[in-house]
Amino acid sequence: MILIIKLPLHFDSDSFDIYLLDINGRIIIKQKLKSNNGIMILKNLEHFDQGVYFVKIIHIEDGKSIIKQLIKY
Numbered sequence: 861m862i863l864i865i866k867l868p869l870h871f872d873s874d875s876f877d878i879y880l881l882d883i884n885g886r887i888i889i890k891q892k893l894k895s896n897n898g899i900m901i902l903k904n905l906e907h908f909d910q911g912v913y914f915v916k917i918i919h920i921e922d923g924k925s926i927i928k929q930l931i932k933y
Contacts, residue, residue: 863902863930865917879916880904880930888913892920893896908932 865878872895880889880902888908893900902915910932918925 861905861908862906863915863933865900865902865915867892867895867898867900869898871919872898876900877918879918879919880905881914881916883912883914885914906933920921 863877875892875894878888878891878893882888890916891902913930914927915930916927
């Protein structure tokens with residue numbers, strides 16, 4: 861399983877810290893990814909159980925972040 865993160869094109873080639881958090885806020889994965897044509901791909905998620913997760917995306921340049929909910933079924 862992979863997670864494709866689509867960003868506005870003005871973030872092309874920008875770097876981001878990506879956190880995958882469980883429902884209790886524990887960090888499951890932390891990766892640094894670079895946007896390519898506004899797209900980032902988080903791989904190797906197949907070993908996670910079904911459930912609710914959160915993806916936190918932090919723009920390294922300015923520190924702004926967003927959190928999105930992810931449901932694996």
